[in-house]
Amino acid sequence: MDMDKLVSLCKRRGFIFPSSEIYGGLNGFWDYGPLGVELKRNIKDAWWRDNVNLRDDMVGLDCSIIMNPKVWEASGHVGGFSDPMVDCRDCNGRFRSDQVTILAVNYRGNEAIGAKYPPFFYSAVGSLVEVRGEHDKDIEKAKKKIASLGHEPIEFSGSLDRLLREGAHSEFPCPRCKKTGTLTEPRNFNLMFESHTGAVADEGSKVYLRPETAQGIFANFKNVVDTSRMKIPFGIAQIGKSFRNEINPRNFIFRSREFEQMEIEFFCHPDQAAEWYAYWRKTRFQWYIDHGLQSDRLRLRDHDPDELAFYSTATADIEYSFPFGVSELEGIAHRGAYDLGQHQKFSGKDLTYFDEEKKERYLPHVIEPSAGADRATLAFLCEAYQEDQVGGETRTVLKFHPRFAPIKAAVFPLVKRDGMPEMAEKIYRDLKKHFNVFLDEKGAIGRRYRRQDEAGTPLGITVDGQTIADGTVTFRDRDTCRQWRVASAGVVQAVRDLLEGQPIPAAE
Ligand code: GAP
Numbered sequence: 001m002d003m004d005k006l007v008s009l010c011k012r013r014g015f016i017f018p019s020s021e022i023y024g025g026l027n028g029f030w031d032y033g034p035l036g037v038e039l040k041r042n043i044k045d046a047w048w049r050d051n052v053n054l055r056d057d058m059v060g061l062d063c064s065i066i067m068n069p070k071v072w073e074a075s076g077h078v079g080g081f082s083d084p085m086v087d088c089r090d091c092n093g094r095f096r097s098d099q100v101t102i103l104a105v106n107y108r109g110n111e112a113i114g115a116k117y118p119p120f121f122y123s124a125v126g127s128l129v130e131v132r133g134e135h136d137k138d139i140e141k142a143k144k145k146i147a148s149l150g151h152e153p154i155e156f157s158g159s160l161d162r163l164l165r166e167g168a169h170s171e172f173p174c175p176r177c178k179k180t181g182t183l184t185e186p187r188n189f190n191l192m193f194e195s196h197t198g199a200v201a202d203e204g205s206k207v208y209l210r211p212e213t214a215q216g217i218f219a220n221f222k223n224v225v226d227t228s229r230m231k232i233p234f235g236i237a238q239i240g241k242s243f244r245n246e247i248n249p250r251n252f253i254f255r256s257r258e259f260e261q262m263e264i265e266f267f268c269h270p271d272q273a274a275e276w277y278a279y280w281r282k283t284r285f286q287w288y289i290d291h292g293l294q295s296d297r298l299r300l301r302d303h304d305p306d307e308l309a310f311y312s313t314a315t316a317d318i319e320y321s322f323p324f325g326v327s328e329l330e331g332i333a334h335r336g337a338y339d340l341g342q343h344q345k346f347s348g349k350d351l352t353y354f355d356e357e358k359k360e361r362y363l364p365h366v367i368e369p370s371a372g373a374d375r376a377t378l379a380f381l382c383e384a385y386q387e388d389q390v391g392g393e394t395r396t397v398l399k400f401h402p403r404f405a406p407i408k409a410a411v412f413p414l415v416k417r418d419g420m421p422e423m424a425e426k427i428y429r430d431l432k433k434h435f436n437v438f439l440d441e442k443g444a445i446g447r448r449y450r451r452q453d454e455a456g457t458p459l460g461i462t463v464d465g466q467t468i469a470d471g472t473v474t475f476r477d478r479d480t481c482r483q484w485r486v487a488s489a490g491v492v493q494a495v496r497d498l499l500e501g502q503p504i505p506a507a508e
Helices: 003-012 034-053 070-075 111-116 138-146 160-165 215-219 223-226 270-290 339-347 375-384 421-434 445-455 464-471 486-499
Strands: 015-016 031-032 056-062 082-087 094-095 103-106 122-124 128-133 152-157 187-190 194-196 204-206 234-242 258-268 298-302 316-323 326-337 353-355 360-363 365-372 384-390 395-399 409-413 437-440 461-465 474-478 482-487
Touching: 003 375, 003 384, 003 395, 015 353, 031 034, 034 056, 034 234, 034 258, 034 375, 070 215, 204 223, 215 223, 215 234, 215 258, 215 339, 215 365, 258 270, 258 375, 270 298, 270 316, 270 326, 270 365, 316 375, 326 339, 326 375, 339 365, 365 375, 375 384, 395 445, 409 421, 409 445, 421 437, 421 461, 421 464, 421 486, 445 461, 461 486, 464 474, 474 486, 482 486
Parallel strands: 056 234, 103 128, 103 152, 409 437, 409 461
Antiparallel strands: 015 031, 082 094, 082 187, 122 128, 122 326, 194 204, 234 258, 258 365, 298 316, 316 326, 326 365, 353 360, 384 395, 461 474, 474 482
16 A cells, blocks of 8 residues: 555545645644544544443543643653654764664564564664564575665664664664764653743743653542542543654654554552453454454564563554554553552652452552554554455545444435435435434535545445335445445434444345
8 A cells, every 4th residue: 555645545535634734734743634533533432432431440531731740750751751863973964763774684583473474574664674584584585675675684683772772873874964974872852842831931830741641640540549439450541642752753643743642551459460461462452453454464562571661571562564664553561560659759649559358558550551543543544545446447445444434424316306305315314313424415426436435434325216216225335335225214223233233235
């Protein structure tokens, strides 16, 4: 799938626009248009329903974006939330140090990759390509591929990050001016956006736009325990905006400076943490598959020990094969008691939990499934985008899961006479009470179908000559273009059944 085609479809059909475009836009910021806002909202609603409303062990929260700055001291973001940057002494370019041109072959075997992704696996970040493989022949194949791109592969074991930290970057050419030996040592650059509260902008009034929603949950842990009667194990979920002054926002909405997160902090007894980690790792992976991401484009990558934060005993990333490379969709981290411990230390408040039944007091451990709403939106857009042949013509269609489709059904009068527009309007009004639907009266019926295919609308409902005669309408399935007739009195129920997964009738 060509990313440029998707970006242009998103613009043309009103899914996603560059932010403040009439002023030239702003790098790393995006606006969701009429179709995009429905798509993203449907994804967030589905996440909320499945993770909060349908469970007995989860409650929600909606915290402020700006919090007491001590929150970010406790969390480590003030001291450590930074990207290593390298500057080019020659052309003054500034790059994230993991984006200097490196082509590397990583010999390290990885169980998850070896088992699921033979023969080898590429992940590309900007101009960096990391290749991991299990078998010598895979590595040889990868080396040939890199050589065919005109590059000398570098072989190493361990993580690319470590390679960079160890200073190997100085041997690599500047990505912009291509000179070698001009890149500086990596220097840290804090990613938090700063602002000030009140009238005077000085150090004392400095605040931060939150870089993650998670810390608001930790800061409210005691409030929730004291007010909600939740007993451990239980989770707190939050969906909301986060802000990071990313050095290189890129790949459309994949890495932006303002984005939405869908985060869960699941609190449990330390003895049960490993079990809950395994549970969430599996459950979150399955959620993407259940909503249409193909399992061969998804993988669960366990972090190697040298990638883990010092307090984490295990972390896994759910990664998706985007057109620009395999990249993280969601992280599931076993964070131990680190966060509550830090907030207890910095706030001076007791954040331990008392188990009434067992008469045991302890600091709960946390499992954190942390997803990005924009990244999920992008993955579902990439997965949905297809070009196929219909009636000898190429059509572009977005095959969204019905739960995510911005418009659930479109109603069309075949012609603007013989009572068809009135009948279509009535069906449209009936459906609108239950679903987001669209009435389109203008143009050739084929063109109207194509427009809805591009919007990802699963069902077309046409009022035609036969409707006037026998009260039935034509239903059309977006994915197969198959058509069948439904009694107009039963349209609402028929749409509901189909959206909930009832198979479409077999062809006659
Ligand atoms: N509380 C943990 C945390 O924030 P993270 O891996 O930094 O972990 C979690 O972020 C998720 O948030 C990512 O998997 C991704 O989906 C999303 N995300 C992070 N940075 C992003 C960015 N700059 N643009 C879009 N989504 C982002």
